[in-house]
Amino acid sequence: MSEFVKIVEVGARDGLQNEKTALTLAQRKDFILDLMKTGVQAIEVGSCVSAKWVPQMADSDSLFSQLPKNPNIQLSLLTPNLKGLQSALAVGCSEVAIFTAASESFTQKNINCSIEQSFEKFADVMAAAKANNIKVRGYVSCMVDCPYEGAIDPKQVVQVSKRLLDMGCYEVSLGETIGTATPDRVKKVWDICLSELDSRVLAGHFHNTYGMALANIYQSLQQGIRIFDSSIAGLG
Template identity: 45%
Template sequence: MPPSIEQPGGDRQVTIVEVGPRDGLQNEKRLVSTGEKLRLIGMLADCGFARIEATAFVSPKWVPQMADHEAVMRGAARRAGLVLSALVPNEQGARAAIAAGAQELAVFTSASETFSKRNTNCTIEEGLARFVPVMALAAEHALPVRGYVSCAVDCPYEGPIEPGAVAKVVARLRDLGCAEIAVADTIGRATPERVHAMVLATLEEAEAARLAGHFHDTSGLALANVDAAWDLGLRVFDSAAGGLGGCPYAPGAAGNLRSGALVEHFASRGIATGVNRELLAEIENMLAEGAFFSEL
């Protein structure tokens, strides 16, 4: 089994996984240059993020923005205490990511059969089967693997998703050996009450220390949803600088939860994030003013 992902300790510390360079940029219509992506990753590393999702080793045919994945992973800033991860869909992607220097792999499935077929052109069961060689490769190279469960609350095609369906997929990812499993409100329709019910169901299959929350802010409830998951013991949450992002296969999915908002939210509660709030604010101001990416 791959090594575990280090978790924050106690109720006064949280880990924020910065997903802007991958999940944030993947849906941008104009291509962002490799140099600009590397600049963003470098500045986010300087902020003190301990984990950054740098890129995705997926087919450029389906996600053109990630076509430079190898150059990004090879050129990304390396820091002591920083883990750079890459999203991979299958064994081929995993091999390429490992060769390029990925320090963590991420695989993705869904709690919705329809979304799985639209997003990966396969059923949930077929997708999980693709992860078996990925897990073997990760173990061989002593790399942890994160598993994403998309549509953990709502699906753009099927509507509300039953918490039990999410728990079932979490159990499968647990059995495959994922060190961490991120439950994702992919289209941002969740409410705190429904997040509570979903997380409570997943806790029947995986301990809180193995779970993470990934919330989009489409309805303006992302921070309230974070709190609902926090209250049940989750201590790892995803966000994207400037609220970049959305899913190209999820109609209606707005940006990810903004990193600055999440950091400030935890700071107001006296919970340490390890992130330089001033530098992060500078990055987000540049993004808001259109001064960061010359091509956007």
């Protein structure tokens, strides 16, 4: 197993979308330009969603088009539907992300559909991405706990992750969404995931709500996970 660790910086999307005050497009651009100077090799620029629902992410496609392209830095956009993907394609984006959850309740609350319906929506996105040679990364929220259902069965996490990979995602990031997990519980999820999936296509996304993110990352490293999402200074 390689000791190289890949960091995907998601603060400009997952961090800023949770901030009550929306930054201007110029502020978001300056923020990402500063991130590009840090040595991070992958940055999620924003989300191609309706500004009505997520005003913090307004004009993410325009923001993407204004950023300098560096062959050593992969810039991506979150595209929850075909319209979002088309916006990303229009500005020359070569990597996008889609998201669902291992919890039915969380999926209903966040994207207003069931897990099954989320995959139905992804079919068109994946087909268009494949046709345009676009890489797709998948997100699975609630890898350990759900704010509505409590503990999540790790087998459900594996099932959803496998479906994303089977659809064509090159990598799947498992999100410890509410920060309630401890290393022993994280270990159980990875044990089951790694019994069926290759560690090289799995990433960890740990929230630090209760100060456990680093401990959970350390546990993940011990089990061979080498890809992690970060949000600068705990933003969001």
